[in-house]
């Protein structure tokens with residue numbers, strides 16, 4: 001059986017860090033009609049979690065427009081836990097916002113009370129992280145601190161230290177996505193995840209090696225300590241994601257017994 005997270009995170013009736021890794025589907029539509037349509041389409045696929053990639057939404061610069069769609073989105077998805085992500089452009093985000101605006105948007109989303117988790121990058125400055133963290137705590141929203149590298153896979157120590165730093169900065173969940181150039185890089189990511197899970201990182205972990213080479217980490221990363229895998233519902237939000245139906249079939253091989 002896989003090594004569970006020492007501290008599990010519960011959102012609605014979903015446990016992150018429990019017996020089985022969970023499947024999250026990203027919502028990446030550009031306009032509100034398409035976004036709500038995408039959510040309708042994904043709901044019957046029964047994802048454990050949904051992620052709204054707000055940085056892919058054309059109205060991302062308009063807080064009121066975003067809040068309006070967010071409220072409608074919650075009505076469509078019912079009780080499915082929702083991650084709110086406005087990814088910073090230097091780590092793969094699709095919009096360039098200034099930091100004050102991005103923080104205001106994220107905090108407004110948290111205060112609206114209709115998102116369950118928020119994902120921000122560890123590369124944001126301390127004040128940005130402290131401000132979002134305190135807003136998240138106030139509204140009972142779980143904080144994911146993340147790191148993305150679309151160019152390469154850093155060494156094992158770097159990865160473990162990044163996950164540890166996320167914990168020290170108050171992450172309820174530590175997350176890291178990196179790009180492999182070889183299958184050794186894929187093993188580095190899995191080794192680092194396994195080490196973090198079994199030593200210093202007590203909170204749930206989400207890691208993935210991106211691209212084609214990294215697909216094994218999306219299927220079997222849970223065995224090494226990754227608690228959530230991102231799949232394709234309608235459209236991908238990162239290279240290497242696999243359609244949810246195929247992913248679930250494959251995951252049954254690894255996790256059915258539990």
Ligand SMILES: O=C1C[C@@](O)(C(=O)O)C[C@@H](O)[C@@H]1O
Nearest residue numbers: 026085177208210230237238
């Ligand atoms: O950070 C992540 C992980 C991800 O980049 C992936 O590789 O599956 C997909 C993103 O939507 C999410 O925010």
